[in-house]
Amino acid sequence: MSTGLPGAGTFAAPLVSGEPVEVADRVFVLPDRRVPLVPNVGIVLGDRAALVIDTGIGPRNGDFVLRQARRLAGQRRIFLALTQLDPGHGFGAQAFKGKATILYSAAQRQRLRDEAQSYVETFAQFGSEVAGELDGLELVDADLVFDERLELQLGGVGAQLTTWGPAHNADNQTVLIDDRVLFGGDLFETRMFPVLPYFPPFDNHFDGDRWIAALDALIALDVECVVPGHGEVTDVAQINAVREYLDFMRERTRQARRAELALAEATEAIEEQALARWPGWDEPQWIQPAIRAFYEHHH
Amino acid sequence: MNDQPLDAMIDTTAGPPVVSGEPHEVAPGVFIVPDDRVPLVPNVGVIVGERAALVVDTGLGPRNGQRVLALARELAGARDLLLTTTHFHPEHAYGTQVFTEATIIVNREQRDEMRQKGQGYLDTFRSLGEEVAHELENVEFVDPQVVYYGACELDLGGLEVQLRSWGPAHSRGDQVVLLPDQRVLFAGDLVENRFFPILPYVPPYDVDVDGDRWITVLEELERSAPQIVIPGHGELGGAELITVYREYLEELREETRKLAADGQDADAIVGTLIPQMLGRRPDWDASEPWRIATAVQSFLAP
Numbered sequence: 276m277s278t279g280l281p282g283a284g285t286f287a288a289p290l291v292s293g294e295p296v297e298v299a300d301r302v303f304v305l306p307d308r309r310v311p312l313v314p315n316v317g318i319v320l321g322d323r324a325a326l327v328i329d330t331g332i333g334p335r336n337g338d339f340v341l342r343q344a345r346r347l348a349g350q351r352r353i354f355l356a357l358t359q360l361d362p363g364h365g366f367g368a369q370a371f372k373g374k375a376t377i378l379y380s381a382a383q384r385q386r387l388r389d390e391a392q393s394y395v396e397t398f399a400q401f402g403s404e405v406a407g408e409l410d411g412l413e414l415v416d417a418d419l420v421f422d423e424r425l426e427l428q429l430g431g432v433g434a435q436l437t438t439w440g441p442a443h444n445a446d447n448q449t450v451l452i453d454d455r456v457l458f459g460g461d462l463f464e465t466r467m468f469p470v471l472p473y474f475p476p477f478d479n480h481f482d483g484d485r486w487i488a489a490l491d492a493l494i495a496l497d498v499e500c501v502v503p504g505h506g507e508v509t510d511v512a513q514i515n516a517v518r519e520y521l522d523f524m525r526e527r528t529r530q531a532r533r534a535e536l537a538l539a540e541a542t543e544a545i546e547e548q549a550l551a552r553w554p555g556w557d558e559p560q561w562i563q564p565a566i567r568a569f570y571e572h573h574h
Numbered sequence: 575m576n577d578q579p580l581d582a583m584i585d586t587t588a589g590p591p592v593v594s595g596e597p598h599e600v601a602p603g604v605f606i607v608p609d610d611r612v613p614l615v616p617n618v619g620v621i622v623g624e625r626a627a628l629v630v631d632t633g634l635g636p637r638n639g640q641r642v643l644a645l646a647r648e649l650a651g652a653r654d655l656l657l658t659t660t661h662f663h664p665e666h667a668y669g670t671q672v673f674t675e676a677t678i679i680v681n682r683e684q685r686d687e688m689r690q691k692g693q694g695y696l697d698t699f700r701s702l703g704e705e706v707a708h709e710l711e712n713v714e715f716v717d718p719q720v721v722y723y724g725a726c727e728l729d730l731g732g733l734e735v736q737l738r739s740w741g742p743a744h745s746r747g748d749q750v751v752l753l754p755d756q757r758v759l760f761a762g763d764l765v766e767n768r769f770f771p772i773l774p775y776v777p778p779y780d781v782d783v784d785g786d787r788w789i790t791v792l793e794e795l796e797r798s799a800p801q802i803v804i805p806g807h808g809e810l811g812g813a814e815l816i817t818v819y820r821e822y823l824e825e826l827r828e829e830t831r832k833l834a835a836d837g838q839d840a841d842a843i844v845g846t847l848i849p850q851m852l853g854r855r856p857d858w859d860a861s862e863p864w865r866i867a868t869a870v871q872s873f874l875a876p
Contacts, residue, residue, distance in 0.1 A: 324719060352677065373625060376654075376677065418626070418729050419679075419720070426682070426721040 288404040289313050289363065291331035291339055295347060298508045299456045299500045301432050305343060307505050309467075309557065312363040312405065315502050317450065317458050318344050321429020324352040327375070328450050328458050330367030332398075333408035337367020341374065354378055354427060356436055358460025358504060359446050360386045361472075362398045362409070369413045378425060379417035380438045382446035387414060439489040443471065445480030449493065456500040462489055463517040465506025467557040468549075473568040481568045483525055490518040520553065521565075528569040542566045590705045591615055591665065593633040593641050597649065600802055600810060601756040603733050605649055607642070609807050611859065614665040614706060617804050619751065619760050620646045623730025626654035629676065630751050630760050632669030634699075635709035639669020643676075656728065658737060660762025660806060661745040662688040664699045664710065671714045679720040679728075681739040684747025687782070688715065694779055740764065740795075743788035744772065752798065759800035764791060765819050767808025768858045770851070770865040775872035783872050785823060792820035826851065826866070830873040844870050 289312035295303035305316040317328035325348035330337040344353055353375035357365040360383040371377055379387070391414050399406045419425075425436040432453055439447040443461050450458040461470050473481050494514050501509045527548065531541035546562050591614035597605045607618040615638075619630030627650035632639045646655060655676035659667035662684050670678060692715050700707045728735045734754060741748035744763045751760035763772065773783045796816045803815045826847065833843045844867045851866050852858075 416729055419726055420729075421722050421726040422724045424723040425726070428717050428719050428721075 286311055286401050286405050289332050289336070289408055291316055291336045291367075295343055296508075298502065299452070302452055302456045302500070303347060304502055304508055305340065306508070309506060311558075312401075314358070314364045314460075314504055315458075315506075315508070316340050316343075317502060318347055319429060319432060319434060319450075319452055320347055321351070321432045323430030324348075324354060324427070326354045326356060326427060326429060326434050326450070327371070328356050329358055329364045329460075330355070330370070331364075332362045332366050332405070334367060334369050334411050334413070335408060337370030340367060341370045344375075352376065354429075356434075356448070356450055357383060358448050358450070358458060359383070359440075359444055360391065361444070362394050364460065364504070366391075366394075366409070366412060366414075369415045372415045376419060377415065377417045378419050378421065378436065380425075380436070380446060380448055381420055381422055382438055382440050383448070384417060384420050386446045387416070439485070441480045441482040442486035442489045443469065443481070447486075447489070451496065451498070454496065455498055456502065457493060457496060457498045458502045459493065459504060459514070461504035462486065462493065463501075463514050464503045464558075465509045465513050466555060467506055468553070468559055468561040469517055469520070469565065470505065470558070471561050471564045471568060473564040475571075481572070483521060483569050483572055487518060487521050487525070490514055490521070494518065520549070523549070523552070524565050524569045528566060529573050531570065532573045538567060538570055541570055589613075589615075591634045591638075591709055593618055593638045597645055600804070601753070601758050603730075604753060604756060604758050604802075606804055606810065607645060608809070611808060616660075616666050616806055617760075617808075617810070618642050618645075619804060620649050621730060621733065621735060621751075621753065622649055622653065623733035625731030626650075626656060626728075628656045628658060628728060628730060628735055628751075629673070631659055631666045631762075632657070632673070634665040634706070635668050635711065635713055636672050637669075637709055638665075639672040642669060643672055653731075656730075658749065658751065659684065660750065660760065661741075661748050662692065662695075663745065663763070664695055666762065666806070668696070668710065668713050671716050677720060678716070678718040679722065679726075679737070680718045681737070681741075681747055681749050682721050682723050683739060683741050684745075684749060685718055685721050687745060687747045689717075691780060698779075740791045742782045742784040743791045744783065745774070746782040748791075750795065752800070757799070757801040758804070759795065759798070759802070760804045761795065761806065761816070763806035764788065764795070765803060765805040765815050767805045767811060767815055768855075769807050770855075770858055770862070771819060771823065771869065772865055773869040773872040775868045775875060777875075781875065785827060785869065785872050789820055789823050789827070792816050792823070796820065822851075822855070823869075826869055827873045830870050834874060840871060840874055843874070 298304050301320045303318040307313040307315045314329045319326040327344045355371045355375050355377045423438045427434040435451040527545045545566050549562050589612040595608040595610050597607045603622045605620040609615040609617050616631045621628045629646045657673045657676045657678045700710050725738045736752040804810045848863045848866050
């Protein structure tokens with residue numbers, strides 16, 4: 276299938292690497308170094324158990340993350356949670372099977388069943404570096420599937436897993452550590468246009484209003500430390516910035532609809548405005564899908 | 575009836591409250607340790623998959639917990655252990671502290687209810703007699719590691735288990751454990767076999783019981799058509815155990831409201847219904863008429 280996905284064939288090796296950085300008490304991050312398809316991976320260390328958040332793409336990244344987690348956790352039990360079940364964030368889960376307790380939301384399990392196999396085929400076309408990481412991939416089920424919310428007590432530190440989808444995608448999930456650290460997944464990134472793979476019929480579980488409402492709720496948590504899906508660890512100001520961008524997209528596409536502009540005309544005008552307004556943001560290839568997503572959702 | 579001496583509330587003549595039944599397999603991988611109809615002993619479950627095993631209920635206090643843990647370890651070998659409890663009441667959950675090697679998982683209401691009422695129930699149950707107090711020595715309350723909201727599913731390795739919240743009914747945090755493929759239901763005290771149900775309406779300490787909702791929940795559980803129902807207490811059976819319990823609760827509710835509509839006060843209604851209900855179910859263990867009295871009061875509550 277021809278995906279039309281931006282950036283296809285241009286990806287560098289999507290490898291989770293480096294050393295875990297303690298970004299807050301008991302909370303570690305393997306930073307993404309702004310490498311596409313590499314997420315910020317979290318490791319939260321309690322007295323009794325540890326929680327890993329996201330795996331990177333494919334079995335080798337998963338294995339690397341598990342080894343880093345095991346180094347920190349020693350003999351403690353390890354839980355694995357995903358911010359979404361897409362290739363970059365969740366396709367390393369197989370390394371954890373039988374060695375950790377894998378937790379999916381019901382929406383993530385649904386995405387696994389309905390869509391995961393089609394992602395394999397699509398992502399395998401993104402160049403040999405990406406295809407190589409998908410080599411030997413197995414899609415694995417969770418040990419525990421929860422509806423919308425789950426709390427973990429790791430010993431001296433707690434985690435709350437909350438689902439928000441459909442928002443940016445069907446299965447968005449955040450992980451809140453003790454009301455002080457928020458792992459947001461791709462609900463927001465740092466200094467890059469939000470990753471929005473909206474390519475109907477492929478991956479079209481987008482709901483802009485719910486996405487903005489989710490960001491409002493997350494902003495209200497007023498945490499000290501914010502870990503985005505991609506980009507540097509930051510604070511609440513970055514969530515506000517992404518909210519402003521989404522609101523801009525929603526309003527401009529609404530105006531374009533009212534002015535009876537076709538999608539192509541609207542895209543040309545709005546993209547230029549967005550580039551001018553957020554000149555320091557990377558990954559501009561995600562602007563057009565965002566325009567299309569909002570435009571098509573105004574009826 | 576609330577001024578009745580507490581030591582009259584539990585009949586322990588049938589034996590000390592000690593989990594001592596022999597585990598047996600009721601479906602592939604599904605074991606129960608039967609209560610042998612001993613008061614304050616629950617039916618304990620151990621569900622063994624390829625990778626992990628789930629224990630359902632602990633027995634009364636840490637010594638019973640140790641017995642259950644040892645039995646579970648014997649059945650589970652080196653598998654990962656998980657523990658869940660059907661509700662927070664002492665004979666179901668007060669052995670939790672010894673399961674340090676297990677992942678403890680309950681629903682949110684049960685976690686909160688234990689935090690709120692755990693100590694009060696401990697104090698009350700310790701006054702129920704020497705043997706009960708003995709089993710409740712050195713109880714410590716521990717928070718679960720995993721708390722779910724509403725429902726969750728566990729894959730024990732080739733064996734799917736559903737945990738589902740149904741409270742408030744018998745308690746606020748009622749949970750059942752369902753194996754959808756084997757159609758086995760661990761009902762907790764939402765269903766007992768030939769024991770009168772407990773509707774623990776004891777204001778101001780505990781008013782969370784909801785008899786109306788309990789009836790609705792039993793209708794739902796009947797619709798799930800389990801083949802094997804493991805009640806909180808008493809012998810296992812089929813779906814008819816649920817129906818029998820629902821019909822009893824409906825009958826008690828109807829009689830209570832009819833007498834109230836005739837202008838009878840609570841004491842008079844209790845006085846009428848205890849002999850009536852006992853008479854209609856002569857084969858139910860009925861040494862504790864307060865079970866009917868508190869049920870009447872809960873149905874009369876605003």
